[in-house]
Amino acid sequence: MTDKPTVLFVCVHNAGRSQMAAGYMRALSNGAVDVRTGGSEPATEINPVAIQVMAEEGIDISQGVPQLMTTEQVRDSDAVITMGCGDVCPIFPGKRYDDWQLDDPKGKSLDEVRPIRDDIKARVEALLAELLPSR
Template sequence: MSDKPSVLFVCVHNAGRSQMAAAWLTHLAGDRIEVRSAGSNPSDTINPAAVEAMAEAGIDISAETPKILTVDAVKESDVCITMGCGDTCPVFPGKRYLDWQLEDPSGQDVAAVRRIRDDIKFLVEGLIKEILPEESK
């Protein structure tokens, strides 16, 4: 297990919110934080509007694929952030759990997904300040 903090982002389909959050955290924190994402009922592909919105921000998520949420992914993460997946995330003692209330980008146009993308970036920036406080000064 790595000594750097690890974060798991979970949404239902792992095609929009959790993928954008993982991409933002990777982009903004680099290799200082280990990043995972998964879904309780993953889609076959990433949401095209999410791909386009992230590309506009200079981040390419087109090669990502939705992944199923596993018990191991939760066990291996210090922080588990859910986004609209209810109680499907297994709970383990000693883990930090957050639930980010974000609109679901599924079926939305790029303009709507841009707002969700920007909300996620704001939340991720706050998360980085919490997880890496010594580096945020």
């Protein structure tokens, strides 16, 4: 078991919001946080607009692969951040759960996705400050 905190980001398709959040957490934590993602109904590929808006920030999420969230991922994570997956996420007592109300970037333009990206960045920065207060 690692002494690094583990965060699981979950959205329905694991193709936009959760991938952007994971990209930010990996980049901003410099490896100090173990980052996982999953979805309740994974898409076949990462949202190309999400890839593009993250590239504008210097973060490459193009190699991500949408995957099904597992009960084990939830159980083994210190914090579980959901983004619109509703009641499909399993709950384990004693875990930190947050539900970030964010618009789904699916089908949106670059100009519509940038504010979602910026909101995700601010939330990831706040979460990181809580997880690693000594940084």
